[in-house]
Amino acid sequence: MSSHSHNTPCELCASRKHSLFSDLPEQHLCTISDHKNLISHRKGQILYYEGTNPLGIFCINSGVVKIYKTASNGKEQIIHLAKKGDFLGYAALLGEENYTNSAMIIEDAKICFVPKNAFLATLTKNTEFFKKVTKAISHELGEMEAKLTDATQKSIRERLAFVLLQLADSYGIEGGGSQKIDLILSREEIAGIVGTATESVIRLLSEFKKDKLIELDGKKIIILDKRGLARLSDFYA
Amino acid sequence: MSSHSHNTPCELCASRKHSLFSDLPEQHLCTISDHKNLISHRKGQILYYEGTNPLGIFCINSGVVKIYKTASNGKEQIIHLAKKGDFLGYAALLGEENYTNSAMIIEDAKICFVPKNAFLATLTKNTEFFKKVTKAISHELGEMEAKLTDATQKSIRERLAFVLLQLADSYGIEGGGSQKIDLILSREEIAGIVGTATESVIRLLSEFKKDKLIELDGKKIIILDKRGLARLSDFYA
DNA sequence: TTCGAATTATGATTTTTATCATGTTTTTCT
């Protein structure tokens, strides 16, 4: 099910270039590298569950992970999608509390696990690295404030249009003037990102398609009219 | 309009006891104390605006401050209310970005301003303090995830009931089996916390009153039936 | 203390969104 390998050094990791580890000195990188553990995960597998105790952090080498919270009505609110170079679980570790969300693989992934102690030791020894991690958390906090504001003050149509633009930014591949979102998401998952009912997403995507804003290529969405979606996504602009 | 005073040392500050500064060693506390600046603020005054550059952090000695974001439709989403012992603005400082929200005094306040350099220097010299600050930000992040999930998956009635319980926790004063929320908020501000229209809050408060869940004492709200509100605030429980 | 403005209140209406129902298509598993 999952394959293990301790021996792919962080020093040679391509996804490290754009991660929090990007300018960690070799000496500290080795501490991490010596203790880490690369695991392959298949779509649908759970990385960790909300409410459990974090034992370390995850570093995504490839693939996509959804970070979500299960509401009391059973629906999933997707907090964000994490991909190559992203770190997971450091907030719970630094907040000294159990995971406040769950993580599930949505595109086959290779993920390194760095045990708590190795991570915290590096943090303590290297203030620059600590600052970088804290900077990332602070930035996330600002993003969450914006998401909350959008959730309460914007319509579903506006939010879906905005989500499509964001997905295009993160997962878009160019092709003849248009951009294809190269990520398979179910309508239910898109609903989980937007924070609405699955049927509403299906209906609105049909509408967007009819209005020539998007096009469907199997399960993938092609953005035809970025400007149009941008106009839809906000009250002004 | 605002009175200044450099000479109330942090060492003697009562609100410090329950703040991030609570177990900062005297040596570092003095660095902070020597550079800080106590200012009195009146209701309605702005502490800082979203989009501006943070020059330091704020430490609330007394009073209440609302932290909010202005949505594109002009409405305010209140992120949280800060009171005695709370710190403001450190996330923007540590995230090395402009303020992602604005802060306005809603109950006359005395607030210390600690310049950026004094704060950052203390952070760098004292890893324990740094960890404590990071822990606070991480915790806030988890709370924001919960708020986002509530905003998208719960009804306005549920959210208002929950907000009233939270306000009672933070600002409640006991009195004959019931609890009075000792904080003056306009209906519009309550709507800003819940993330809804002002009229909806007014209507629901009337409903809660009719159902003997709350009672009004001038502008202040008295919680009569905590259990009833708790039942209303969630799908189960 | 009184006048004007802001806030609170309530009703009517419209819009938005969720839910329910049902059929079709696509995946998945054997």
Add this chain to the structure above:
DNA sequence: AGAAAAACATGATAAAAATCATAATTCGAA
């Protein structure tokens, strides 16, 4: 390949919430 399950689609309906309108009340400044 074929059956079962899951996902997608669309219509009908109901529920939730926003908006608009209009009073009544409270508050604040002259």
